[in-house]
Amino acid sequence: MGAVSYSPEHDVTDVAAPPAPVAPSLLDAVRDLRRDVEATSFPLDIDGVDAARASRTRLLDQLSDHLLPRLAELSAPAIVVLAGSTGAGKSTLVNSLLGTEVSEAGVLRPTTRQAVIAHHPDDGELLAGHPVLEDVKVVSHESVPRGVALLDAPDLDSVLESNRATAHRLLEAADLWLFVTTAARYGDALPWQVLAGAMERGASVAMVLNRVPVESLPAVRGDLLVRLRERGMQGVPLFVVPDAGPQQGPLSTASVAPIKRWLTMLAGPDRARAVIARTLRGSLGALRPWVDTQADAVQDQVDAADALRAAIGAALSGPTDAARAAVHRGVVADGAVTARWTELVAGAGRFAHVVRPSGRIRAARRRTTRLREASVGPLLADLQQAAVANLERAGAAAERELRERLSARGAPDGAAGFVASWPSDDRRSARATRADSIATAWIDGARLAVLAALAEGDPRALKRSARAAKALGDRALAALVLAAAAGLAPAAELLTELLGDAGDALRDQLRAELEAHAAAQVEAEGAALAALLDVPDLAADAASRLRLRFAVLRGLT
CATH class of the missing domain: 3.40.50.300 (P-loop containing nucleotide triphosphate hydrolases)
Known part of the structure; x- marks a missing residue:
């Protein structure tokens, strides 16, 4: 049969x-649409992303393997x-x-x-x-x-x-x-x-x-x-x-x-061309819901990214406050800095006996001043290391909080997978580099801050400041201010005896700078994570680009 x-x-x-015959502008419009679809990605693993990625693959196949070849060669x-x-x-x-x-x-x-x-x-x-x-x-x-x-x-x-x-x-x-x-x-x-x-x-x-x-x-x-x-x-x-x-x-x-x-x-010329025309029109007509679905999926990604940015900001409030509080209560002076200060105070002719029992500053002797200037090197090194360690702790605490908060229940859609892709080793390296740079700038800037402060005030205060600077030397005086700002109580007391209110203001200024640096270290962790969201497909106008591209195509069909 x-x-x-x-x-x-x-x-x-x-x-x-x-x-x-197909106008070149239509072929160009399909090429442009294909380029934009190919450039589209779905970086966040949110609900529906697998379907969106599969749909993108099919759309690319349709554009690449049917529409573009067919429009380029109708015969x-x-x-x-x-x-x-x-x-x-x-x-x-x-x-x-x-x-x-x-x-x-x-x-x-x-x-x-x-x-x-x-x-x-x-x-x-x-x-x-x-x-x-x-x-x-x-x-x-x-x-x-x-x-x-x-x-x-x-x-x-x-x-x-x-x-x-x-x-x-x-x-x-x-x-x-x-x-x-x-x-x-x-x-x-x-x-x-x-x-x-x-x-x-x-x-x-x-x-x-x-x-x-x-x-x-x-x-x-x-x-x-x-x-x-x-x-x-x-x-x-x-x-x-x-x-x-x-x-x-x-x-x-x-x-x-x-x-x-x-x-x-x-296979006859007219009938084959008719089949081609029908499928071509159908394929072009089917693009609109297809592209709309892709654009909606991109918008879902954009919305998820906005929610993640907000969650990152919310997660940083606690670590920021904790970082500032740690500096304020003097943790930078704990350990090595305190031990080094004790050594300096005990050394004859160094930080001891700068102020007489009467409250007057002892007359400066060149040899003693030079000795004090030379002796503060280890103290400055310890201060820098302590500041670096504190800044690294602040950053590490921020990273921990971000990972925990964004991986917990109730976190925005896609947050857990997003944070899991954040490399810890890279963060530790970047944090250490940044902390060392900040601490160095803080130490080096102290001397300039002291010099600027000594140039201000009433004549009587200026005269006392000049005597203190001469007795200790600029470098030793800067080390004293830094130690006081770090939270070393004996250093703060000596600074007050030497400079009075001006000394307290210097201590508070440098402490506030270090608090701001610690907060900035926390914010840097959040910025590094949020920077992963700074890609074109998560920009506010990402979805509209696809819709505008299709609008041009629709105007030609």
């Missing part, structure tokens, strides 16, 4: 007129992709249509191991450069009707993920989907999911129902037609190939003759 063919009124080639043959489930008989059908084996068929799974595209020799130049040729075996064969190219795709449900991905990509490249299924499997969910996707993007579709037992042919064909009507697909051409029983090699000529005649008719 021969194949049962479709009714002529269901021929998809009758519903579209031949396409007009290229219509690409007819044979797609279906494992064992549907796609390769056998292609081989039978051409009368020779061009695509390996067999019982092993996956049956189609490599995609094959067959075209007429005279169409080779028109197909040259098409992106799908990179991933398929190309066969030039006289039996292929000129004006079409038959592409045998891998199984849609292949055990190999790479095969499944290739099959879906090749479907996006098609001008016509020739879906092959069997009497045993046409009711599976997969065929209908694939066909629904084809209808959504306005693709031209035909269907081959293969291996239908003769006795059940009317019932199976009737049931399938009902299913097609229920889904608004009553216009889809349907070919039924009876079950030929156990066999190897091609199907009989009679069983595939209706499909071959249809392809030959389809």
Whole structure:
């Protein structure tokens, strides 16, 4: 028994007129859209991101493998992709249509191991450069009707993920989907999911129902037609190939003759161009919801990034207050600084006996002043190391708080994955470098602050300041102020005896600077984390760029 063919009124080639030449501006607009879609990423792992990434991949495939090649060369043959489930008989059908084996068929799974595209020799130049040729075996064969190219795709449900991905990509490249299924499997969910996707993007579709037992042919064909009507697909051409029983090699000529005649008719210039035009218009029309969905997904990313920035700011308030409080209560002077001060005070002629019991400053002696100037080097080194350690602790506490707060329940969507990608080693290195730079600047700036303060005040205070500077030396006096600012109480007392209110003001000024530096170290941790959000796809206008790009395209179609 021969194949049962479709009714002529269901021929998809009758519903579209031949396409007009494509204006270069339309091709340019699609290129621009593709470039922007390719540049779009979804950096935050928020709800729905997997679907958005998968949709982006499909959209890129559609733009790259169908729309751009087709717009660039309207006269290229219509690409007819044979797609279906494992064992549907796609390769056998292609081989039978051409009368020779061009695509390996067999019982092993996956049956189609490599995609094959067959075209007429005279169409080779028109197909040259098409992106799908990179991933398929190309066969030039006289039996292929000129004006079409038959592409045998891998199984849609292949055990190999790479095969499944290739099959879906090749479907996006098609001008016509020739879906092959069997009497045993046409009711599976997969065929209908694939066909629904084809209808959504306005693709031209035909269907081959293969291996239908003769006795059940009317019932199976009737049931399938009902299913097609229920889904608004009553216009889809349907070919039924009876079950030929156990066999190897091609199907009989009679069983595939209706499909071959249809392809030959389809290959005519007007009809092939009509199929191309229909699918092209459908694909362009399907872009709007597709791009809108992508733009909505980008906006979700932007909103999530805003929520993360707000959460980062909120998480830093506690560590900032703690960092300031630690400096204020004198933790920088604990340990090594206190021990070094004790050593200096005990040393004869150093910081001892600078102020007489009467409160007057002892007369400066050049040798004693030089000795004091030289003795404060270790104290300054200890002060710097203590300041660095305090700043590093402040930064580390901020990083800890950020990681804990943004990984806890109630954190913004995507926060945990975002923070997990924040490298701790990089943060420790950056924190240490920054802390050392800040502490060095704080130490070096103290002498200038002292000199500036000694130039201000009433004459009596200026005279006392000059005597103190002469007795200690500028460097030793700066070390004294720094020790007092760090929280060393004996140093603060001596500074008050030497300079009075001016000394207290200097101590408070340098302590406030160190508090601000500690707070800045905390803020630097937040800034480093927030900087990861400073990417184009998380900018406020990221979604509008895609919508504007499509608006330009829509204006040209």
